[in-house]
Amino acid sequence: MTDVHTREQRSYNMSRIKGKDTKPELIVRSLVHQMGLRFRLHRKDLPGKPDIVLPRHNKIIFVHGCFWHMHRCRYGRVKPKTNAEFWQEKREGNVARDRRNLKALRADGWQVLVIWECWVREPEKKVVGRLEKFLLENL
Numbered sequence: 001m002t003d004v005h006t007r008e009q010r011s012y013n014m015s016r017i018k019g020k021d022t023k024p025e026l027i028v029r030s031l032v033h034q035m036g037l038r039f040r041l042h043r044k045d046l047p048g049k050p051d052i053v054l055p056r057h058n059k060i061i062f063v064h065g066c067f068w069h070m071h072r073c074r075y076g077r078v079k080p081k082t083n084a085e086f087w088q089e090k091r092e093g094n095v096a097r098d099r100r101n102l103k104a105l106r107a108d109g110w111q112v113l114v115i116w117e118c119w120v121r122e123p124e125k126k127v128v129g130r131l132e133k134f135l136l137e138n139l
């Protein structure tokens with residue numbers, strides 16, 4: 001496969017992929033909503049600006065893109081053909097930051113669930129059960 005994207009284009013695409021309100025996030029949000037739970041979005045005052053926050057239950061959900069957060073799946077192992085080193089460093093930085101954020105949040109008494117983008121491809125199989133377990137237990 002030839003790489004038809006210019007560097008500028010690719011960088012734009014990458015930033016779009018990383019951006020807020022991505023499709024997987026919208027899907028997870030709507031699942032939480034269907035469970036009748038209220039939540040807030042992108043709380044900037046919390047480490048990592050969590051995607052979904054349920055303040056009353058001290059629960060937080062991150063929806064992580066597999067590429068950006070280096071999930072151990074085939075999407076997380078993708079190696080970009082251009083600027084490989086740059087993206088690798090960036091992704092490793094993300095992972096290190098995720099780890100720090102998670103630690104800080106847990107230390108503050110938050111329960112944290114990470115939903116991976118690739119799971120959202122099969123929500124019934126991989127997301128619904130996890131959400132129910134995480135959200136509906138110990139309410």
Ligand SMILES: [Zn+2]
Pocket residue numbers: 066071072073074075076116117118119
């Ligand atoms: Zn994945």
